[in-house]
Amino acid sequence: MSLHVTFLGTGGAVPSVRRNTSALLVRREGERLLFDCGEGTQRQMMRFGTGFDISHLFVTHMHGDHTLGIPGLLQTWDFNDREDGLAIHVPNGERRTMRNLLDGTGTNPGFPVRINEVDPGDAALARDEYEVRAFATEHRTRSVGYAIVEDDRKGRFDRERAEELGVPVGPKFSALHDGESVELDDGTVVTPEQVVGEPRPGRTVVYTGDTRPTDATERIAADADLLVHDATFADADADRAPQTGHSTATEAAELAGHAGAKRLALVHISSRYAGRSELLAEEARAGFDGEVLLPDDGDELEVPYPDS
Ligand SMILES: [Zn+2]
Ligand SMILES: [Zn+2]
8 A cells, every 4th residue: 555745845934936835635545635735735635746635634723824815725626516525624612713714715615524523542534444533632722633544454364384384375364464364185184373374564654733742642653654754843943833733843753762763754844044054954864863854845655565
């Protein structure tokens, strides 16, 4: 299963030529999930050729740099005669604000729009092989982060061992792999434990939105394959972070280290670091042994399975 992330907007509150306001697109096999939707996100999707077909939009909080792209995107879909429903997930208590944003811009599309309020711990979306779980963040307003958490996968099937034990190639192989014991023609019973390895972990991608470092982020980012964290400020402006409900790159790195995340992507980069934002990556690298990324708009990455 491919799991692919596109950074559509990596800038902080104010867009710049280089960095648009917040949006992150995740593609898992055929499904596209959009996290936040700052002004101009639909143009970013066109520019970077991500495809437009989105069923779920996850909003971390209602600040304009995360939401102003929503009315335009919905109006474009409506213009294109979209029929499929759309779910917009928002922090609990923000349904009315989202409704006002749509109504106030004349956004009354012909396709169904469901606004779903989520609390930390809720599965905003539950699919067969993964879910998108909300977790607690700390900003200056109602806010949540979202984590894509895949289920464990079946253990590896040891084909050679199965043949040695005399299991005939065919349905008994799949039965064993599905966790059932099988009886051979001579009456011997072969159990799954003999031929199937330990379950293999799925992947976790964590997206915080705007936030101070929180315990909930650290918990959900435990061993995460990718943590996309607010890194609005450099150390020199560290006092601004608590004042504005954001994090420094160093704080994001420390949290990633405590959590044991494998990769950290720094986003929500303040326009004050235009031309010298590499500074943020350097500060983060000093505090985190894993891989630190400072993505540009349009950067994409594939998230591999931990055991691959
Ligand atoms: Zn923001
Ligand atoms: Zn904000």
